[in-house]
Amino acid sequence: MTQFSVPWKQSPPIEHRGPARGIVALARFVYKVATPIVSRFPGPILIAAIVFSTLAVWAHWELFGWVETIAVSDLNGSANSIWGQSLTVAEIGAYLESKSVFAGGILKYLLWPLQMELFRDLVGLAAIFQLFNLIPVYAIWWERKVAGRIQSRMGPMRVGGWHGWAQSFADGVKLVAKEDLVPAQADGMLFRIAPYLAFVPSLLAFLCFPLGSYWVFRNVDVALIFIVAMVGVEVVGVIMAGWASNNKWSVYGAMREACQMVSYEIPMTTVLLVPIMTAGTLNMVQIGDMQSGGWFTWNAFHNPFTFIAFITYYIASLANCKRAPFDLPESESELVAGFHTEYSGFRWSLFFFAEYAAMFVVSGLAVTLFLGAWHTPLPATWAFEENSLFNVLLNGILFSSPFWFIFKCFIFIYIQLWIRWTLPRIRIDQVLYSCVQVMFPIACIALVGHAVWMVLLDGTMVSTVIRWVLGLMMAAVTFGFLSVAAFGYRNGRRMVGYLAVKQLPGS
Amino acid sequence: MADTIAPINPADASAPRQADVRTEEMLVNMGPQHPSTHGVLRVVLRTDGEMVLQSVPHIGYLHRCAEKIGENVAPYQYVPYTDRMDYLAGMNNNQAFALAIEKLTGLEVPERAKYIRVMFAELNRIASHLVAVGTYGLDMGAFTPFLYCFREREMLLDLFESACGARLTYSYITIGGVTDDLPDNFVDVCSEFLDYFEPKIDDYNNLLSYNHIFVKRTGNVGVISAEDAIRYGLTGPVLRGSGVKFDLRKAKPYEIYDRFDFDVPVGLPGGTAEIPRGVVVGDCWSRYYVRVKEMIESVKIIRQCLRDLPDADEKEGICNKKCKTVKLPDDEVYMEIENPRGQLGFYVKGDGSAIPARVKARGPSFCNLCVLEYAGKNCLLADIPAIIGSMDVVMGEVDR
Numbered sequence: 001m002t003q004f005s006v007p008w009k010q011s012p013p014i015e016h017r018g019p020a021r022g023i024v025a026l027a028r029f030v031y032k033v034a035t036p037i038v039s040r041f042p043g044p045i046l047i048a049a050i051v052f053s054t055l056a057v058w059a060h061w062e063l064f065g066w067v068e069t070i071a072v073s074d075l076n077g078s079a080n081s082i083w084g085q086s087l088t089v090a091e092i093g094a095y096l097e098s099k100s101v102f103a104g105g106i107l108k109y110l111l112w113p114l115q116m117e118l119f120r121d122l123v124g125l126a127a128i129f130q131l132f133n134l135i136p137v138y139a140i141w142w143e144r145k146v147a148g149r150i151q152s153r154m155g156p157m158r159v160g161g162w163h164g165w166a167q168s169f170a171d172g173v174k175l176v177a178k179e180d181l182v183p184a185q186a187d188g189m190l191f192r193i194a195p196y197l198a199f200v201p202s203l204l205a206f207l208c209f210p211l212g213s214y215w216v217f218r219n220v221d222v223a224l225i226f227i228v229a230m231v232g233v234e235v236v237g238v239i240m241a242g243w244a245s246n247n248k249w250s251v252y253g254a255m256r257e258a259c260q261m262v263s264y265e266i267p268m269t270t271v272l273l274v275p276i277m278t279a280g281t282l283n284m285v286q287i288g289d290m291q292s293g294g295w296f297t298w299n300a301f302h303n304p305f306t307f308i309a310f311i312t313y314y315i316a317s318l319a320n321c322k323r324a325p326f327d328l329p330e331s332e333s334e335l336v337a338g339f340h341t342e343y344s345g346f347r348w349s350l351f352f353f354a355e356y357a358a359m360f361v362v363s364g365l366a367v368t369l370f371l372g373a374w375h376t377p378l379p380a381t382w383a384f385e386e387n388s389l390f391n392v393l394l395n396g397i398l399f400s401s402p403f404w405f406i407f408k409c410f411i412f413i414y415i416q417l418w419i420r421w422t423l424p425r426i427r428i429d430q431v432l433y434s435c436v437q438v439m440f441p442i443a444c445i446a447l448v449g450h451a452v453w454m455v456l457l458d459g460t461m462v463s464t465v466i467r468w469v470l471g472l473m474m475a476a477v478t479f480g481f482l483s484v485a486a487f488g489y490r491n492g493r494r495m496v497g498y499l500a501v502k503q504l505p506g507s
Numbered sequence: 508m509a510d511t512i513a514p515i516n517p518a519d520a521s522a523p524r525q526a527d528v529r530t531e532e533m534l535v536n537m538g539p540q541h542p543s544t545h546g547v548l549r550v551v552l553r554t555d556g557e558m559v560l561q562s563v564p565h566i567g568y569l570h571r572c573a574e575k576i577g578e579n580v581a582p583y584q585y586v587p588y589t590d591r592m593d594y595l596a597g598m599n600n601n602q603a604f605a606l607a608i609e610k611l612t613g614l615e616v617p618e619r620a621k622y623i624r625v626m627f628a629e630l631n632r633i634a635s636h637l638v639a640v641g642t643y644g645l646d647m648g649a650f651t652p653f654l655y656c657f658r659e660r661e662m663l664l665d666l667f668e669s670a671c672g673a674r675l676t677y678s679y680i681t682i683g684g685v686t687d688d689l690p691d692n693f694v695d696v697c698s699e700f701l702d703y704f705e706p707k708i709d710d711y712n713n714l715l716s717y718n719h720i721f722v723k724r725t726g727n728v729g730v731i732s733a734e735d736a737i738r739y740g741l742t743g744p745v746l747r748g749s750g751v752k753f754d755l756r757k758a759k760p761y762e763i764y765d766r767f768d769f770d771v772p773v774g775l776p777g778g779t780a781e782i783p784r785g786v787v788v789g790d791c792w793s794r795y796y797v798r799v800k801e802m803i804e805s806v807k808i809i810r811q812c813l814r815d816l817p818d819a820d821e822k823e824g825i826c827n828k829k830c831k832t833v834k835l836p837d838d839e840v841y842m843e844i845e846n847p848r849g850q851l852g853f854y855v856k857g858d859g860s861a862i863p864a865r866v867k868a869r870g871p872s873f874c875n876l877c878v879l880e881y882a883g884k885n886c887l888l889a890d891i892p893a894i895i896g897s898m899d900v901v902m903g904e905v906d907r
């Protein structure tokens with residue numbers, strides 16, 4: 001009598017090799033440790049993240065600033081070299097003890113390397129890289145949750161426990177552990193390089209992206225040009241990927257991307273001139289700090305032309321980072337998957353990361369240039385004196401902090417998701433028509449109009465009134481949106497119908 | 508907009524040319540594995556950049572000898588095979604074959620079964636059009652309406668499941684009646700569903716049909732004139748989208764369709780309150796919108812069915828008792844019905860035994876697909892999914 005065999009029970013567990021083995025093991029370990037914690041305390045962790053990001057500037061200043069200060073000023077002369085050999089552990093410890101915070105202990109040993117600029121940069125780069133990794137991971141998770149809500153389903157619910165918070169990590173581990181496929185007929189070298197060319201520029205854009213007044217890795221005077229350039233370089237990687245794949249659909253995707261990017265860079269950079277003209281500088285930190293006087297001083301509400309420029313910029317930025325309704329380069333129903341048809345595993349995830357990082361970068365540009373950067377709607381002149389940690393926290397929550405910058409960026413990312421899951425895709429001739437015939441003339445009008453306004457009306461009564469009117473309009477729109485969202489959230493079941501309540505888990 | 512862009516013919520010497528820029532034609536295989544060919548359709552596109560100069564459909568990837576099987580099994584055994592032909596409209600396919608055999612053998616169908624048949628045919632029409640409308644949005648890049656449509660379709664499938672136990676291949680309408688009587692509360696649940704479903708059609712219209720981008724993508728694209736539609740033998744919403752008011756349920760009422768009051772929607776020119784600007788008769792938008800309107804008409808028919816549904820007759824049953832023993836006379840018959848995709852006809856020839864000598868199906872998807880070469884030329888690449896989607900072909904029935 002033959003025994004009935006169950007194939008799936010007898011198959012051995014998958015053996016990962018090389019670095020994937022370590023990554024999978026690490027992921028398993030982290031998953032075992034982190035899952036119960038996050039699932040049990042999602043609320044406190046969220047609050048802790050907000051508090052941390054609010055206090056981050058302060059913490060950064062405390063850690064880096066002191067070291068920098070003593071390296072340059074307290075020990076004048078001897079520590080001017082970048083390596084700072086003359087500064088000993090004992091000296092730093094003494095300095096920290098004189099400040100009477102974190103006195104003694106292991107901290108001073110940990111901080112000792114930070115006196116060297118190289119190490120400070122390395123720590124900063126590591127932090128930026130982490131931010132750069134976490135933002136796409138959570139943007140992807142969030143997109144899936146938002147899409148689920150819009151489509152009356154749940155989105156990820158299993159991995160990690162609380163609303164599938166670890167879904168993106170699990171996907172990432174899966175992608176890294178997948179087989180590395182290069183088509184036989186592909187141009188191997190270009191095919192391998194292309195994802196990095198798409199990925200690295202968006203990472204570089206973060207280098208001079210200020211998250212707060214004092215919180216920027218490199219405060220470059222031409223930061224804006226650098227960021228726009230880095231966003232533009234991404235297209236090279238995409239074209240390379242499409243061409244090297246040796247797939248006709250990929251070539252179509254790459255050519256569409258090239259065509260679309262080149263066209264939309266023009267109106268986008270043209271409208272970017274408008275806030276530059278207001279600020280008189282290309283320095284992102286300065287542009288951000290100019291908008292600290294409450295919501296009505298934000299650049300978008302300066303006059304009608306800046307408002308138009310803001311809207312135009314946002315639409316152009318959608319096209320620039322290939323988001324719907326301009327997602328032609330990877331349009332699923334026409335080009336299979338466009339330029340990344342032949343990609344899989346880790347290289348594919350790099351394209352994905354690049355896309356979401358680019359979404360954050362363009363949203364960050366919109367926030368920094370038009371909508372008050374890291375400031376809250378309250379004027380910064382009302383801020384408390386920062387003589388206690390509580391006041392620092394209060395100022396961060398009420399007036400300005402990296403938390404607000406990231407929060408605003410995620411609002412714009414949310415609008416991108418919202419548009420993507422609502423609108424159909426437009427056609428290539430309509431893409432170019434709307435760029436050349438609509439967006440570019442509007443951008444020019446905004447630019448010229450703003451210039452004229454600045455010469456004739458800036459600082460007059462009319463300007464102030466218009467500023468308030470526009471600001472109130474935006475406030476009304478925001479409030480209306482929040483009300484509609486709240487109503488939908490409260491009455492979701494009723495709007496879907498009572499049959500749905502019985503049958504559908506997501507309604 | 509597509510008609511304003513004329514492709515440059517390389518052979519035409521008078522065409523404007525740039526000295527150093529030369530374009531080449533490229534042959535692209537769209538399918539058989541492609542997200543928007545709705546199955547295993549392969550279309551060979553002759554393209555010049557984004558322009559498509561010619562598109563030739565190649566079929567046969569899903570051929571399963573469906574007609575030949577019909578010559579080897581008894582008719583009541585063949586009913587499940589008709590489900591597999593047009594798998595989105597199983598009820599209608601069952602109905603077509605059952606009607607053909609009943610016409611051939613003269614089997615009587617109980618009165619209640621007739622109403623149930625019409626009701627399920629119309630429910631299946633709604634289910635099928637929901638897929639058509641939803642996937643058409645998907646072809647245009649709008650993902651959300653697709654899931655809304657499927658949300659409602661799930662409820663329809665629940666209704667089907669409650670009646671016959673299957674959710675896709677029903678074999679519910681069978682020769683001589685239907686396989687089983689309705690569950691006790693079916694009338695209540697069904698009218699509850701209709702009350703829920705009818706306002707949802709407005710949602711689809713607001714979300715998709717009247718969406719500006721959607722109208723721009725589908726209006727005046729793939730226009731088929733009424734004469735050409737008739738000449739190509741198109742049927743169903745594809746024909747009615749071209750403005751020809753022809754529906755077998757009205758023109759040649761089969762079953763009991765002459766007892767119901769309903770309209771036949773046709774494609775209308777744009778610019779009115781209902782039809783947006785930019786739409787012309789016979790374009791993709793009209794074909795799409797005819798389906799949306801047909802769902803409303805189907806709801807009307809189902810409501811009348813539920814109202815007039817006769818009570819169960821214990822003696823008569825729900826299915827003719829002779830359905831499995833009947834011999835086919837030495838005769839031939841052709842019976843056509845209005846499927847969600849058009850006219851589905853079955854030709855059956857008997858030779859005195861219980862097994863047909865010949866079974867032949869006239870599939871609407873197959874006949875409608877032949878117009879792709881006519882409609883899908885000199886357009887943009889992105890219009891090809893729009894045109895194929897508006898045909899609403901089901902490859903299982905094209906290849907049979």
